[in-house]
Amino acid sequence: MSGSSAVSIRNISKSFGRGASAVRVLDDVSVEIGEREFFTLLGPSGCGKTTLLRLIAGFELADRGVIAIGGQDLTQTPPFRRPVNTVFQSYALFPHLTVEQNVGFALEEQGMARDKIRSRVGEALEMVRMHSFARRRPSELSGGQQQRVALARALAPRPQVLLLDEPLSALDLKLRKEMQIELKQLQAEAGITFLFVTHDQEEALTLSDRVAVMQGGHILQMGPPREIYEAPTHRFVADFIGDINLLEAEALPGDQLRIGQGVTLPMAHGKAGAVTLAIRPERARLTAPGAGTLDATLIHSAYLGTALLHKLELPGGGTFLLRQSEVAQTPLESGSRVGLALPADALRVLDQ
Amino acid sequence: MSASPTLRRLGLLTPALATIGLLVGVPLLLMFWISLLQKGGTSGVDWASVPSGANYLRLVWEEDFDGTMIVNTSYLLILLRSVLQAALTTGLCLLFGLPVALWMAGLGRTQRDIMLLLITIPFWTNLLVRNYAWLIILREDGLVAQTVNAVSPFGPVQLLYNDLAVAIGLTYSFLPFMILPLYTVFEKFDWRLLEAAHDLGATRARALRRVVLPIAGPGILAGSLLVFIPCLGAFVTPALLGGGKTLMLGNIIQMQFGASRNWPFGAALSVVLLALMLIVMTSVALLRNRRAK
Ligand SMILES: Nc1ncnc2c1ncn2[C@@H]1O[C@H](COP(=O)(O)OP(=O)(O)OP(=O)(O)O)[C@@H](O)[C@H]1O
Ligand SMILES: [Mg+2]
Numbered sequence: 001m002s003g004s005s006a007v008s009i010r011n012i013s014k015s016f017g018r019g020a021s022a023v024r025v026l027d028d029v030s031v032e033i034g035e036r037e038f039f040t041l042l043g044p045s046g047c048g049k050t051t052l053l054r055l056i057a058g059f060e061l062a063d064r065g066v067i068a069i070g071g072q073d074l075t076q077t078p079p080f081r082r083p084v085n086t087v088f089q090s091y092a093l094f095p096h097l098t099v100e101q102n103v104g105f106a107l108e109e110q111g112m113a114r115d116k117i118r119s120r121v122g123e124a125l126e127m128v129r130m131h132s133f134a135r136r137r138p139s140e141l142s143g144g145q146q147q148r149v150a151l152a153r154a155l156a157p158r159p160q161v162l163l164l165d166e167p168l169s170a171l172d173l174k175l176r177k178e179m180q181i182e183l184k185q186l187q188a189e190a191g192i193t194f195l196f197v198t199h200d201q202e203e204a205l206t207l208s209d210r211v212a213v214m215q216g217g218h219i220l221q222m223g224p225p226r227e228i229y230e231a232p233t234h235r236f237v238a239d240f241i242g243d244i245n246l247l248e249a250e251a252l253p254g255d256q257l258r259i260g261q262g263v264t265l266p267m268a269h270g271k272a273g274a275v276t277l278a279i280r281p282e283r284a285r286l287t288a289p290g291a292g293t294l295d296a297t298l299i300h301s302a303y304l305g306t307a308l309l310h311k312l313e314l315p316g317g318g319t320f321l322l323r324q325s326e327v328a329q330t331p332l333e334s335g336s337r338v339g340l341a342l343p344a345d346a347l348r349v350l351d352q
Numbered sequence: 353m354s355a356s357p358t359l360r361r362l363g364l365l366t367p368a369l370a371t372i373g374l375l376v377g378v379p380l381l382l383m384f385w386i387s388l389l390q391k392g393g394t395s396g397v398d399w400a401s402v403p404s405g406a407n408y409l410r411l412v413w414e415e416d417f418d419g420t421m422i423v424n425t426s427y428l429l430i431l432l433r434s435v436l437q438a439a440l441t442t443g444l445c446l447l448f449g450l451p452v453a454l455w456m457a458g459l460g461r462t463q464r465d466i467m468l469l470l471i472t473i474p475f476w477t478n479l480l481v482r483n484y485a486w487l488i489i490l491r492e493d494g495l496v497a498q499t500v501n502a503v504s505p506f507g508p509v510q511l512l513y514n515d516l517a518v519a520i521g522l523t524y525s526f527l528p529f530m531i532l533p534l535y536t537v538f539e540k541f542d543w544r545l546l547e548a549a550h551d552l553g554a555t556r557a558r559a560l561r562r563v564v565l566p567i568a569g570p571g572i573l574a575g576s577l578l579v580f581i582p583c584l585g586a587f588v589t590p591a592l593l594g595g596g597k598t599l600m601l602g603n604i605i606q607m608q609f610g611a612s613r614n615w616p617f618g619a620a621l622s623v624v625l626l627a628l629m630l631i632v633m634t635s636v637a638l639l640r641n642r643r644a645k
Contacts, residue, residue: 059547079550092548096566105562106552157553 005071006193007033007056007161012065014051025051027217029065033161033195033210038187040196042204043214044240049197050089052214053163056195058082070160080109084161085154089169091146093138099149100125100134106157124152127186144175151186161193168203180207201241205229213237230280235350238278245284245320247277251349259342260316263294267344276350281323283346286310286338293339296320298332312340380626387619396615407620427604431624434601437515437590438583441522442530445579446572448523449530454564456531457538468535471528479525483592486521487512490593513595521589529578537571573636581629601625 014026025048033039041049054060056067058079067075074082085106093102100121107117125131128148138146147167154162168176168183184207187194198204204211205225212222213236220234232238235246249259251271258264259277289295296312299319310332312320320340332338387407392398414424456467474482489496490511501508511517541564549559565572587602596603601621608618 057547057551059550079547080553080555084551086548086551088544088548090544092542092544094545094548094563094567096563096569105549105554109553109558153552 005032006035006037006069007031007039007195008066008068008071009033009052009056010066010068012052012055012062012067014048014055014060014062025217026055026062029217029219031212031219031222033193036187036191036193038184038194038196038207038209040198040204040208040211041214042198042201042211042240044199047214048217049199049214050165053086053165053195053197056082056161057084057086057163083159084163085157085159086163086165087147087150087154087167089165089167091138091150093146093149093153095138097137098134099130099136099138099141102138102149103153103156105153110157120156124156125149127155127189128152128182143170144179147171147179151183155186155190155192158190159192161195162187164194164196166197166199168198169200176203183207205241213240215240231348232278233348233351235276235278238348238350243281243321243323245279245281246350247279247318248316249275249277251275257347257349260294260314263292265292265342265344265347267347267349271349278348278350279342279346281309281321282307282325283343284320284322285341285343286322286324286332287341289337289339293341296338296340298334298336298338300334301332312338383619384623386616387623389616391614391616396609396613407617408624410617411620411624427621430599430604431601431628433598434584435628437518437522437598437600438580438586440519441526441583442576442580444519444523445527445530446576449527449534449575450572453531453534453538456535457541464539471531474528479588480592482525483521483589486517486524486593490517490520512593513597515594515598517593517595518590518598518600521593522583522586525586525589526579526583529582530575533571533574533578534568537568541567570640573640577633577636580632584629585625 009029009031012026012029013024015022015024017023029048029052031039041052043049051060055062056069058074058077062075065075066073069083094105097105103124104117104121107120112120121134122131125134128151130145130148130152133141133145133149138149141149147170151167164183168179171179180203183194183196196204196207205228208225210223211225211228212219213228213234214220215236221228221232221237223231228237229241232241232244238244238246247259249257251273252258252264253272255266255268256264257267257275257277287293295315298310299313300311302309302311306325308324308331310322310324312322314320322340385403386397388403388405390398390401390406392401410424411427412423412425413421416422456464459467488494491497492510492512494511497509497511500511545563545567546559549563550556554562584600585602585605586600587606590598590600590603591606594600605618605621605625608614608621612618
């Protein structure tokens, strides 16, 4: 038994094309996904998310590495013998079958008895609230409804792992928010491991137990949403998720950092020379200019209802975003000189 | 000045209606009229004879020497053999055409175009010439016959002048009519559905049966009709490769209009053939409508 690992991906590499034109799409990727975990692959278009999913589903074979599901090595197993199901980005519902026939497809392949299929299909459709559409054909459904049927179809055979490739990307914002909540509830109810793919960082942060941020065939950082958001280790991760301010600084011996013209802060960094610092807009504070703060000039303030978003100009030239939640204060005038206080626990030293 | 929409639509349709009426309607009516007359004269039709259904009765009954009517099954047998031969050819075309169409749909653009060209090239030569070619291929001193006979465990096999030869010739002639509609379906086919089927536990064979074939259904039907119907009326191939021994409906009809100079009986046979085709097509259409529901 391999403990609590539902999916185990070890040193997977995959290239497309042959010879000189070969393109490496996944480069030595390793991930362990736990039982009942909601795990999300997040990354920009073309970073290899779908390819990784297709490898797990068995539609592509890896050049190197091992894929195990529920402790069993399935690297060479054909897709129809893997205990995983996929919710395709395009839904891929069978157009010639009704909703209930679509959902019952896998059960029929398993040779399940008719009345048992019927009750399981009913259950699955109930789960996605589509039971009143059982007799329709996919062409008679809206995008969101098709999406639910695709979900029910993949859930009906009760796979160990459900793979979801940007299942919400075709929906409008409102429906998408609704479906996000439903997905999360469904996962908790069904008790199935979800491997979810998206390039929407907000979606990834709200839904997931853990997120892996991918770029160019590598996983840059992996961890709970909070950790990814608050403690990014790579410049790319910091930049990709939410708004962030990046500052060039110099690491000095004795756990000191020098930012700009002579502001030094105490901080354990374990580095030397030039580094990049990251700080979220809501973690910096506005104060009066003085010792231990960065000088800045206010360019513009935007009222957001629950907060104020200040755009500041730093003496070195760069701009700095600052989000202030205490809206009740007297507004500052554009052009006024302010001080920027950067709490040491809000600053991250990034790998390049 | 402003005519009603219905009238205007009729006006626009006039050329089409006139063409169809002249080229399809009139000849069909003429054919039906002739089928009711008696043979005679140098043209094969006695235009002055009294119309009757005698020619249709002749298909089944025949006057004995003493004037009593006895049942004659020979035409019915030929009809049956034609249907069977056409069905066999359709089956063979499907058997060979399906894999080819599937394979072609998976090719790259240029390769596809080349394949389409290769499939249509045989049409550049006359049907007669193509059938003579098969005559040469299959004849006793031909390479194929000699090879087959060399390895045959049943002793020498006659390849020419039998039902097999006719089936080979017909399949060869009509295979493109099966491949092309099938290819059109598979070219548009969303292959991600196949992945979805595999994902849900269907093996290759099962996915083919449960997803590919049902969706390709209309193409298979179209191809089958395109093969079956002209096959039913084929006469060149059975005449050449069947050696005149295995007659099909087309041969009998051709004989009536040719050597026998019995146009009315030929016309009656043609009407029967037409009715047969109509029955096949209507039942196929009905079946399809029922399926679609
Ligand atoms: N069958 C293939 N042949 C050649 N290249 C491919 C193939 N499939 C994917 N690629 C390439 O691999 C890279 C990663 O593709 P992949 O579909 O995994 O990206 P993705 O992260 O899912 O992107 P998106 O967010 O746009 O869906 C892309 O550059 C793509 O062009
Ligand atoms: Mg993708």
